[in-house]
Amino acid sequence: MSENIKEQENFLAPIQIETDSPYVYMRKLSADHGIPVEFIDFRIQNIVTSYTNEENLEPVVLNEDELKIFDDDEFFLDTKLHITQNYHLEFYDKRLEEPIKLPKISIGVNSLVTKIIVKVHRSNECKYVLGYEKIMFDYIAKQLMKAQILIGIRMGDAKEELLRIASILRVKDMIDTERTFTLTSGINPVKSIDAQTIYHYKTKFDNEENKDKIDYASRGFLLGVMEDELIIEQLKPKNGSNGRDVRGKFIYVPEAKVDGEPEINITPNIIRTEDEVSVKFTAKTSGYVIEDKGVYDIQDHLEINEINFKNTGSVQTGLDSNVTLVVKETDAVKDAIGTGVVVEANEVEIKGNVASNAVVKANRVVIGGQTHAKAKIYAKDANIGIHIGYVEGDDVSIDRLENGSVVGKNVTVKSVIGGSITAENIYVETLGSNCTLTAQNLIEVKYLRGTNNRFIIDTGRIKDDSEEDMQTYVKHIEELRAELVSIKKHLGVKKNIIDENRNSIYLIKAKVEELTKSKVIPPVTFMKKLKEYQELVTEYNSLLKEHKDKKELILTLKEKLNAMQNSIFEAKIINRSTWIDLNEIKFILVDPPQNITYSTKQNEMARVISLEKVENEDGETEYKIKRSNRLEEFEQKQKQEKE
Secondary structure, eight states, rough: HHHHHHHTTOOOOOEEEEOOOOOHHHHHHHHHTTTOGGGGGEEEEEEEEEEOOSSOOEEEEEEEGGGGGGGOOOOOOOOTTTEEEEEEEEEEEEGGGGOOOOEEEEEEEEESOOOEEEEEEBSSSOOOOHHHHHHHHHHHHHHHHHHHOSSSSOOHHHHHHHHHHHHHHHHHHHHOOOEEEEEEEBBBBBBBBBBEEEEEEHHSSSSOOOOTTGGGOOSSSSOOOOTTTTTEEOOBBOBOOEEOOTTSOEEEEOOOOOOOOOOOOOOTTEEEEEEESSSEEEESSSEEEEEETTEEEEEEEEEESSTTTTTOOOEEETTTTEEEEEEEOOOOOOOOOOOTTTEEEEEEEEOOOTTTEEEEEEEEEEEEEEEEOEEEEEEEEEEEEEEEEEEEEEEEEEEEEEEEEEEEEEEEEEEESSSSEEEEEEEEEESSSSSSEEEEEEEEEEEEEOOOOOOEGGGGGOTTTSOOHHHHHHHHHHHHHHHHHHHHHHHHHHHHHHHHHHHHHHHHHHHHHHHHTTOOOOHHHHHHHHHHHHHHHEEEEEHHHHHHHHHHHHHHHHHHHHHGGGGGTTTTTSSSOOOOOSOOOEEEEEETTTEEEEEEOTOOOOOOEEEEEOOOSOEEEEEEEEEEEEEHHHHHHHHHHHH
């Protein structure tokens, strides 16, 4: 008996108390009674809310219904308002009561502590008891007490949502869906907008997505803009608004700063528009933004000594602009376009050199100096003095090619000392050694002076009206042929099944007709077999049609491919001087894949070299190199094409 009494003395008897710090008091009870704090809990008997403000210096105590006074934003945002809450609680020993199973309840708060979100998770372990919605609310309220968040204020329909969840549990004996709702919300502050001038044309090249890796070469000190682009914006000052969080703490927002912004003076090339938010300055035309003594202008023709990493950064105005950029530096030991910068405009004229890793893009480019081996030039029309780098364009003209690379439609080079040229038509005045020339239609050389050159006619890149090249057609034909092999196998399997079952199906069909005439319903198995057989025949016929269509498509593609490849027989390699030993000539066929090569001989006279198709004695097609000295036919044809 004495041992039972001793055990009972280790439990906490219920204690009622009023406090504003329940968890502090819980630790005190634990220490006073020698009971671990995890065994102590409390019930919420009542929450006493009071406030003071300028009109009520003494606390005004509110009952639950009167808490709606805080729903009035104007009242809630009163700077003198101060809200306090005390809790009437009953502390007890959790070991003396069977706990009620609750679903998992997650509570989230935003960074400003102006909104509390509650998520009640699905559960099939909970059992409904009377007042289940209050039990859930009390659990949530205890968590809010820990965070010193006001309870029961600005709650909207949160209690109704808890009641709906309890009703679902009562009816379905489970909480079958996850429910998320706003428990309480304060008032978010709105930041003031200070008067500010934003120079958009200066910041547009900043890499906002990766600020830790700024491309310093793109800082854009020469600042190009497009027509209708916003270049400067002056934000008008706008005061924000104060807020209050769900702890009752007032959030003060300072007034907007209104002074210190410069006056923007402009020329007619810039359009000024104003609304209640800001004053905007927009480019009337494409060009470069120039500021001179406080006056902003846009110019479409700009001359500058040099473009480099240190002084200008990259210059980009877009290819669609009507902007011309002239870079005047001509010193042979300096770079007009510096290392790593990007230059983009409608027209770019560079008097001097282009450095390593520089990129120039334009509709028309003129480079008076030389390009570095790692420089890249992209233009519709390019004219380069000495080219050592990479250039790509429609019409490319080069004074001297020194181991550089050229890709274009029509390429003209005065002197070649190594490198590679790939184009539809290639014209070379003096060809040295170690150059690869790859063309679709024509390679023409006036003076051949070197060896180890490769003359290649490759029509594989020719495109038709749909912009598909020969390689695409070859790949498509190969895919279709592989599909035909697969279809043929499926056809064989289905045909065997059809043939094997044909007689039995005829018997079943006859039996069904006989039963139908006798007004007897045929067995379901008979009808099922007839249906399956008919579906099999339909699938077979469908595959047969697909097989036929693909074969016809292959023939069509082959015709297009042959028409495109036949242009190789019109292609010419012209050497207006005598040939030198150790130069290779190659014609590349796509279908069938085949290379026809020829090595030139010293002092050989063959002004025009082409490919011809002949039939041998066995009736098979062969391809042979055709050599001729009749330039007249070629020149006459060129004259007719120009006319």
